[in-house]
Amino acid sequence: MRVTMIGSGYVGLVSGACFADFGHEVTCVDTDAGKIAALKRGEIPIYEPGLDDLVANNVRAGRLSFTTELAGPVAAADAVFIAVGTPSRRGDGHADLSYVHQAARDVVAAIDGFTVVVTKSTVPVGTGDEVERIMRETRPDADFAVVSNPEFLREGAAIADFKRPDRIVIGTEDDRARKVMEDLYRPLYLNAAPLLFTARRTSELIKYAGNAFLATKITFINEMADLCERVGANVQEVARGIGLDNRIGGKFLHAGPGYGGSCFPKDTLALIKTAQDMESPLRLVETVVAVNDQRKRAMARKIIAACGGSVRAKRIAILGLAFKPNTDDMREAPSLSIVTALLDAGAEIVAYDPEAMDSAKSLMPEIAYAPDAYACLDGADALVIVTEWDAFRALDLDRVKAALRHPVVIDLRNIYRSGEMHARGFTYVNVGNA
Ligand code: UDX
Numbered sequence: 032m033r034v035t036m037i038g039s040g041y042v043g044l045v046s047g048a049c050f051a052d053f054g055h056e057v058t059c060v061d062t063d064a065g066k067i068a069a070l071k072r073g074e075i076p077i078y079e080p081g082l083d084d085l086v087a088n089n090v091r092a093g094r095l096s097f098t099t100e101l102a103g104p105v106a107a108a109d110a111v112f113i114a115v116g117t118p119s120r121r122g123d124g125h126a127d128l129s130y131v132h133q134a135a136r137d138v139v140a141a142i143d144g145f146t147v148v149v150t151k152s153t154v155p156v157g158t159g160d161e162v163e164r165i166m167r168e169t170r171p172d173a174d175f176a177v178v179s180n181p182e183f184l185r186e187g188a189a190i191a192d193f194k195r196p197d198r199i200v201i202g203t204e205d206d207r208a209r210k211v212m213e214d215l216y217r218p219l220y221l222n223a224a225p226l227l228f229t230a231r232r233t234s235e236l237i238k239y240a241g242n243a244f245l246a247t248k249i250t251f252i253n254e255m256a257d258l259c260e261r262v263g264a265n266v267q268e269v270a271r272g273i274g275l276d277n278r279i280g281g282k283f284l285h286a287g288p289g290y291g292g293s294c295f296p297k298d299t300l301a302l303i304k305t306a307q308d309m310e311s312p313l314r315l316v317e318t319v320v321a322v323n324d325q326r327k328r329a330m331a332r333k334i335i336a337a338c339g340g341s342v343r344a345k346r347i348a349i350l351g352l353a354f355k356p357n358t359d360d361m362r363e364a365p366s367l368s369i370v371t372a373l374l375d376a377g378a379e380i381v382a383y384d385p386e387a388m389d390s391a392k393s394l395m396p397e398i399a400y401a402p403d404a405y406a407c408l409d410g411a412d413a414l415v416i417v418t419e420w421d422a423f424r425a426l427d428l429d430r431v432k433a434a435l436r437h438p439v440v441i442d443l444r445n446i447y448r449s450g451e452m453h454a455r456g457f458t459y460v461n462v463g464n465a
Pocket of ligand 1: 182183184185186187242245249282283284285286287288289290291292293294295354355
């Protein structure tokens with residue numbers, strides 16, 4: 032099958048490379064000439080484990096190519112995926128669909144013969160209808176079907192998530208489109224991943240409902256962690272205790288500094304807006320968003336308390352800046368709110384992250400950056416673990432203690448054991464553990 036990806040960002044690139052790896056012939060298109068030139072040179076613009084090899088192998092095999100010219104690959108395609116950005120619109124939190132609508136116009140002008148046009152970007156309910164309307168209006172004679180096929184890729188685990196999904200959701204009621212989508216995903220459903228066919232609006236909502244539910248689960252355990260601290264309980268054991276109930280499930284119950292990233296914050300806001308517009312407000316999700324926002328700032332207060340009530344003129348070492356491990360993504364990272372609040376409180380900050388320092392430097396030019404974890408904590412008055420990179424899980428604790436000016440560790444991801452840390456003489460504070 033011939034597949035064309037419109038948008039070679041995170042979702043387009045990962046999906047394109049994975050489809051090529053299944054044996055399909057894939058062209059990734061982007062209007063950013065610099066990005067396409069870099070991809071042609073074999074440079075991957077994002078950090079995603081395994082993606083560079085996957086791209087290189089499939090380029091070498093002749094199944095994956097990159098271009099800024101949309102028309103040719105779209106005319107040749109059986110399926111065109113729209114994987115362009117849908118940022119939060121400034122001011123009102125709605126998803127900005129201008130890139131999706133423009134892609135629809137460009138695509139319909141170029142298609143040749145029956146073509147399935149798939150919205151892969153996370154788009155509000157009803158966007159498929161709008162894309163179809165724009166395409167019909169632009170070119171009434173064109174033969175196409177618009178399908179919704181949301182992605183459920185986690186950064187850092189995107190290739191595994193694509194190749195071994197829990198499910199594939201496909202929103203279409205068009206039989207020809209259904210057949211094309213089945214052929215595209217054949218390698219996966221042969222491996223027993225369920226293909227869930229639904230109406231298009233239902234498929235669009237599944238994506239938002241899924242992310243809102245996961246954000247709720249995280250926020251629930253985060254508030255439970257606060258309560259654990261007050262009542263003298265242990266949130267990790269509470270999470271395990273409830274998670275073993277199959278109806279609840281153990282995943283996404285890690286208490287921490289609040290969720291961040293490119294999806295949860297943006298998608299929960301967009302869902303809330305849609306629900307408000309439809310006069311069917313999602314009060315629970317509205318509360319989740321508010322609680323999560325407050326939490327990031329509350330983490331700074333926790334750090335200040337662990338430092339004896341003040342961080343003025345104290346040197347605070349921050350390990351981990353990305354919103355989660357195995358990514359260089361700083362979008363909505365808790366570290367941003369935490370660092371800002373600590374600077375406001377008069378602290379001096381030195382930070383280290385294995386992958387996110389380049390983007391962090393442009394977002395937070397006022398702090399210092401260290402070349403590695405131990406250099407970061409050298410002479411610091413406290414160490415704060417903000418992102419749970421594997422490299423931080425097995426630090427040499429003797430070295431940590433010797434390097435710190437005061438042996439204070441605030442572990443916002445619960446990667447160390449309280450008993451051991453106290454036994455080693457650290458002042459150790461984590462999340463949800465009295
Ligand atoms: C998420 C969804 O998982 C994915 O299906 C969707 O397509 C895109 O959004 P991603 O944002 O890459 O993926 O990261 P994820 O691993 O889901 O983590 C999101 C945030 O929640 C991170 O800030 C993470 O630290 C936090 N989190 C996650 C917790 O605090 N506790 C948990 O138990 C799980």
